[in-house]
Amino acid sequence: MTKPLLITLLPSSGVDTGRWILSHYGVDYTERPHAPIFHILALKWWGMGKDDYPLLVQGGVKTHGARHIKSLLDADAPDALRLMPDDEAGQKEVMALSGFAGGDLGDCVVNWSYWNLLKYKSVVWPSVATGVPWYEKLTLALGFPLIRWAMYKGLGLDQSVADQSLKTIYAGFDTLDEKLSDGRRYLYGDKLSFADLITAACLGPMILVQGYHGMLPNHAKCPTYMQEVYAALRQRPTGLYIQRIYDEHRAAQLLQV
16 A cells, blocks of 8 residues: 655655654655755645645645644544644634744744755755755755745845844743743643644754754754854753653654655
8 A cells, every 4th residue: 555645845844743743643654855946846746835735645635734634633533642632622722822833933933044044055955955856956956046045035034034033933932931831741731732743843943953854954063143042942941842842752753755
């Protein structure tokens, strides 16, 4: 039987959320990673939009995005594995927390990270080129400045956007630090929920979390100002929480290609 296929933009935190969901539910799959820009062409080939990643293709059925993949698998999962509460109020809270981390803060993580890291080809290279088709890697090697320009333009990035994004990230860590100040181990309830998983994955790049499967850059190779941001956030309650969620709930896994 053919394994499900996961079409990805390799470094995306939304993609790492999708990988985590599949691992959590014990779904064996094959990942087909693509370099930035090329992932859009791959999605179009599958009849999907440019933001419809990760894309899970299983028995001819296409499910896009971590939240839809979660909904597909959570419905029939045993209680011990379910990532959503049974009650409506709990579901609303989990989704509100997920939206805060994955949407409001997640977009800022992308903006700040891409604006800064794409300036340094050698630093970001493993994140954009690992496991992608040879012709994508060749194009990246020859046309990296053009691809970087296209990404900056497509995301509307400049220094002011990056600076404001970092301020929002700091404020988001403040909010989560306060929520975690009562000693809770999870953001909602007494076991892992979708809120924990998406918060850890989407904010993980801000501490260069260990266990992320999207090839985050090497801390030592990052510019000093980025190392300082990563180090400071890593020691905050939210940073410690993120690494603990990875350590306790993310199975060891190599890129499934």
